[in-house]
Structure formats: C-alpha cells, structure tokens
Amino acid sequence: MTDAPGRLHARIAELATYNDDPAAGGITREIYTRTYAAALERVMAWMREAGLEPRLDAVGNLFGTWAGAEGDAPRVLTGSHVDTTLNAGAYDGVLGVLGAIEAVESLRTSGFAPRRTIEVIAWAGEEPRFGTGCVGSRAAAGELTRADLDRLVDRDGVSMASALRLAGFDPDRLADATIDPVSVHALIELHIEQAIVLETHGEPIGIVEAIAAPHDFRLTYEGAATHAGATPMALRHDALVGAAEAIVAIERLATGSPSGSTVGTVGVVRAWPGAINVVPGTVTLDVDVRDSDAHAREAIVDEIVATAHAIAAARRLTVTVDEIVVDTPVACDPTIIDASVAACEALDLSFRRMISGAYHDAMIMGRRIPVGMIFVPSRDGVSHHPDEYTSPDDLDRGVAVLAEALERLAR
Numbered sequence: 001m002t003d004a005p006g007r008l009h010a011r012i013a014e015l016a017t018y019n020d021d022p023a024a025g026g027i028t029r030e031i032y033t034r035t036y037a038a039a040l041e042r043v044m045a046w047m048r049e050a051g052l053e054p055r056l057d058a059v060g061n062l063f064g065t066w067a068g069a070e071g072d073a074p075r076v077l078t079g080s081h082v083d084t085t086l087n088a089g090a091y092d093g094v095l096g097v098l099g100a101i102e103a104v105e106s107l108r109t110s111g112f113a114p115r116r117t118i119e120v121i122a123w124a125g126e127e128p129r130f131g132t133g134c135v136g137s138r139a140a141a142g143e144l145t146r147a148d149l150d151r152l153v154d155r156d157g158v159s160m161a162s163a164l165r166l167a168g169f170d171p172d173r174l175a176d177a178t179i180d181p182v183s184v185h186a187l188i189e190l191h192i193e194q195a196i197v198l199e200t201h202g203e204p205i206g207i208v209e210a211i212a213a214p215h216d217f218r219l220t221y222e223g224a225a226t227h228a229g230a231t232p233m234a235l236r237h238d239a240l241v242g243a244a245e246a247i248v249a250i251e252r253l254a255t256g257s258p259s260g261s262t263v264g265t266v267g268v269v270r271a272w273p274g275a276i277n278v279v280p281g282t283v284t285l286d287v288d289v290r291d292s293d294a295h296a297r298e299a300i301v302d303e304i305v306a307t308a309h310a311i312a313a314a315r316r317l318t319v320t321v322d323e324i325v326v327d328t329p330v331a332c333d334p335t336i337i338d339a340s341v342a343a344c345e346a347l348d349l350s351f352r353r354m355i356s357g358a359y360h361d362a363m364i365m366g367r368r369i370p371v372g373m374i375f376v377p378s379r380d381g382v383s384h385h386p387d388e389y390t391s392p393d394d395l396d397r398g399v400a401v402l403a404e405a406l407e408r409l410a411r
C-alpha cells in the first residue's frame, strides 16, 4: 500500500535500537536524553528523505514541513511521539511519526501537491518522565508556565528546566513553542489502539470520535494502627478494610455509569504501617476515572466520593480526597472524522467509530484546534510493554488511511 513495502517496518525496528535499557527487553527512550536526541536526528534524516524540512521548537517538538501552494492557509498537522516510557514497546507514538513520514512520501510520489502546508510532528515528552505527560503539546497549547518547568521533576529529582538546558534548549524561551490556533486547519494523529476493541471486532481501522480524559484523585482512609493480636474485632478502625470496600464500590459505580463508557480504576494501594501484626491505620487509594463525556465522568466521581465518605462513617474512619489531575475530554472534529471515513471508503477498508480511552497529544491540542485520530489494532491490547505488536499489514493500512485523509484535508 505504500511505495516501498517494508520501509516503515524497517524504520520502526531501527528506531527501537535507540534504547537506554536493552537488557530489560523493552525500549527505554525518555525525552531530553542523549539517546532521545540521537533518535530524533535519525527521524530528521528520514524527514529530509521525504522532502520535509525539519526544525525543533523551544521545547524540542520536532516539525517536518511540506510547504503547500498557499503558504498562508491554515496548515494540516499530523504526528505523535517517539519518546517511550520505561521498558516499552516499539509502536506507541512511533507509528504516528514514522507513519506520517511514510504517508507524505506516498503522497509526494503520487504527484499530489498540497494546497495547505503539511507538517509532521514528533511531540516532545508524551510519556510522563516529569510526572505529567504531553509536556511538548501542553507547551504548544500554551498550557505550561515557566514556573511549571522548575516544578515538574523526574524520578531522580531533575527538573524539566534543567533537562531542557542539558539538551541544549533554553527554558526561558518556552513561550516561543506556543502554536497559534488560527494557523492550524486540522491535526490528525495515527496511533495504535492500545486496547482490544478493534481486534475483538475484526476491524482494521478505528476512527476516533472523542478522546476520554482522566480525573485522578487520592482517597486517604485513616483509622487506628492498633495491635493485630490484642485488638478485638469489634473495637477496630481498620483503614484497609474500608479502602477495600471503596475499591469494590468504584468498580460497581463505573460499571453502572449511564454513559456506558466510564472506566474507574484503583491502580495504587498503599497501607501503613504495613506490618503483619498491626491493624492498618492509614491507606491511600489512587483512583483514575475516565470518560469521553465529562458530565458522566464527574457524576461518577461525585458518587465515588459520597460512597467513600459513607463507608468511612459506617466504619468509624475518616477519609480525605486530594485531586491529582483533572483533564478535559475532547470531541474530535467532524471534518477530520469525515475525511477519515472517506479515506476508509476510498480504500475499501472497514472501520469502527470509537472513543479513545487513553489520552494522547491530540487531546491536549484538541482544546485549541480541530483534532482527529486514526487507530490500528494492538495485538492482545498490550502496550507500554516489550510485547506491544501491530502487524505490518495493519500498520500499512493505517498509513494508507492517513495519507488519504491528509490529501482530503490539505487539498
């Protein structure tokens, strides 16, 4: 489906060799490291081969430009990220960048000349080295302040500002990375699904209609850390048993959400003092609730908090709620959805309209500019793991749909 069958797959495999921890089996390529910079150099070389003019912005977002006939017309952006989380897979993000380069090559070879300028982007820091993900697109959206660059630190205590300086960027130029929404016609991101919906339904392409966003918060249950042998059952204030009830309630409330698309997860449980002979006195639960429908999500969050308090009262515990992050879900742009549907029809590919449960750079930018996403299947839904896999045919189909959609958006 592309001009050079195998080239995309060879490039994905080659980029996977830019790896800070090969012994662990996966790929570790965090933003602003030497390994990341070397990988970006390779991507820039591939951009030049495809006739794209590369440039880095103030926070290391990479843009490769194909100038359109009408240089002043709002441009069409496409891309994803080439940083990874720790010991990750080869496709997350990488497909959206290398696949976009491939789509540009195939459009150029076909003789297409865009009216609008097309830019392929590798966003900086989609994965959360500094605790918060999507730092590059957040900077482009004007959502990061200079103070944030000092406040955001990685697991070794290195601030984003220091990491930028070490990588040759000037954190004081942060504002230069802002993208003027008026200058953008559309942003379309090709990505692996990272779930099993497409695989389950045997469909090769997903067209995303909305991107869900998380509301994350911490519940802290406090009871009394008394002796496990000496304290009779009736006289306990066991924070962990209360927290356990809350975990089950979160599953029940999310499952029963009227929207049908709410998901609720307790991914982190901590109990203190954590001794076999002491009743747990303090427990924290880190809760992640998502939906593409913000009202539905907030209704479930409210119910979870009310239920958490009721459980605490019944068990003579206290509970406090601390916000971690509240992001806004984004509806995809009808023009981009239509272009993607037309692309699938032109290629005679079946597709599924769906929501993205995971968040992406497109969600961040979607607050400012029209966005859309195209998904390809992920085997067994595995992602952020060495076993992450999408078949070469599925990759090629995704690139073909992206190329067709870009042509419609840029002509």
Ligand SMILES: [Zn+2]
Binding pocket: 080, 081, 092, 093, 126, 191, 360
């Ligand atoms: Zn990604």
